[in-house]
Amino acid sequence: MPSAALHTVHVPLEGRAYDILIGPGLLEGAGERLKAQFPGRRFGIVTDTEVARAQLPRLTASLDAAGLNHATVTVPNGEASKSFSRLNEVVEAILAARLERGDIIIALGGGVVGDLAGFAAAVARRGMDFVQVPTSLLAQVDSSVGGKTGINSPHGKNLIGAFHQPRLVLADLDALATLPPREFAAGYAEVAKYGLIDDEAYFFWLEENQREIFEGGPARAEAIARACAAKTRFVLADEKETGVRALLNLGHTFGHALETATGYSSRLLHGEGVAIGMVLAHQFSASKGLAPSQDTGRVIQHLKAAGLPTRIADIAGDKLDADELLRNIAQDKKVVRGALTFILTRGIGKAFIEKNVAPDEVRAFLGEALKA
Template sequence: MAQIDHTVHVALGERAYDILIGPKLIEEAGAILAEKFPGRRYGIVTDEMVAGAQLPRLTAGLDAAGLSYDTIVLPAGESTKSYGMLEKVVEGLLSAKLERGDLVIALGGGVVGDLAGFAAAVTRRGMDFVQVPTSLLAQVDSSVGGKTGINSPHGKNLVGAFHQPKLVLADLSALDTLDPRQFAAGYAEVVKYGLIDDPEFFEWLEANRVEIFSGGPARGEAIARCCAHKARVVIADEKETGVRALLNLGHTFGHALEKDTGYSSRLLHGEGVAIGMVLAHGFSNRLGLAPGQDSGRVAAHLQAAGLPTRLADIPGELGSTDELMAAIAQDKKVSRGALTFILTRGIGQAFIERQVDPQAVRAFLEEMRAK
């Protein structure tokens, strides 16, 4: 019998689904899926790193439930979110003779979830899929809300589709296998929810960060609160035509930095977001919108969590400011050439600014590069 510590419902009418949060849900996935989706076959998509730690747990449960499945194992890393790997997954699903009514299981972090979800969206013009996120970042953010896709040489997540999962199983036990750097990177997305519009949650994180990292009850509560926050935003703006863009706080800077570092292990996604959130608060202060002490407070909390907060914290040489600006100009929030940023008036007071002066951004980046 699965232990469900928290359930978050994403109320999207015919596309509604639940996020189940608890320990050992990967082992229990077979029983849960057999009950919720009887008569289906499954295509498991995972990566080489996750396969070693988590795939046997999943397949044992599927076997015990008498479910039929095929497995596609991909290389680990952000570079897997590519056209070539998309083709491998789609052709793998077709070769397994999975039908439109069958289910894709995305077992892994944000890369696997984004790629497998996109493959499900386009294979046979749309297959159902289930998210089984194994990283903190995926559990609190990328597995929820239906954003799927791959990267382009022009930038991150520029090719994709909105395709909601049928179910999300967030196994708290899976987080125990993460290395400290990966866990910290996911924590940046946790902090983001407090910085957008919930200063009380940010204060709670300041008080409970140690317990979250050590695996106490605060960890499950933090994940549930993040998922509930994201669910509210997705329900209000499923396809990011308005308020959902707030979830990109720190991401415009962060994505540009990821592109500049070649989507490599030099800079994990959450690390880019951490630097990006500090830059967003600093840039807002530079524009006279936010108090300077808030930027320092955000940086101090992220630093205490083991995250980078400055451009100088990124290993190796960064590209030129022109290259960073070119990456920012390819951001998905750009509209008719105008830069859109998520700025802030202080902690918990983020807002969308659709007419940001590129020269002001350039000057700010030049100054931050010198620090």
């Protein structure tokens, strides 16, 4: 990959400010950086089996070179690790390593590891500091930023968790070189989301630079930095998601319902669910006369060019059921006193929060979407 400059996005939360660093070689420099920022601390690394093979040696060599004491706990790769049993395993490993409340948990991995390790840090010893070291595109532009941590329930995705901000985010661009193409494409759905929410100019820039982003040129670092800056803006305005931060869930209500219906399995990666969900949100908005249908076509074309699914029918395996999807939607965190809330749109870059959406209307729409 061509050399890229270090980008820094500052998250100025009062009393809990932190930086997101984006660039190559950050894992090799992590030891000295952590030693300088957190003197005298010990470190507990949480990672998964796949990342442990590809990236853990880079991090541990850096920590060793800086003379930092560290312990590691490794969980299985995949969404199934966002469970109570794995949370218990991670917390017990933290305690067994005799890590103290003032020590640091490092989340080394994708969104699953970041959510799990962050939640473990939030509850172990009633709260420990943690550092996000996201190794997937999805984690670098979304889950590592903003302090959402948690695990899944059979009732739905991310229903158990806490808001717990990291102290530092190190987004190493070199880690993306080992991602399978499907994983990179899934992460790109979250990149595109920021343009679709409220920044059509960014979406247009993505259309112009999509190829370079996928090939690893300088546009990749810029795309990640701009996505992180966009998310930071929403986090600063609404840290606990009681208002405008909900716009970041464009496509997620439908997407989470699809993930739950497919059992959080390899049939559907999170970013793939978001891609289909964003298309469904645009189609649902167009069906209500809120958004121009040509914008929906533009979204579909862009996501398809990224290698992403855009229809429910694109999901491999057994056909899904509209009633089951609606039941999953009813468990979504954005439901308020039983009323359905969706992030809809008036066109690209014009997302808004729509409350009190009629379940029958959603059921009819899903019935048609399942036929497409």
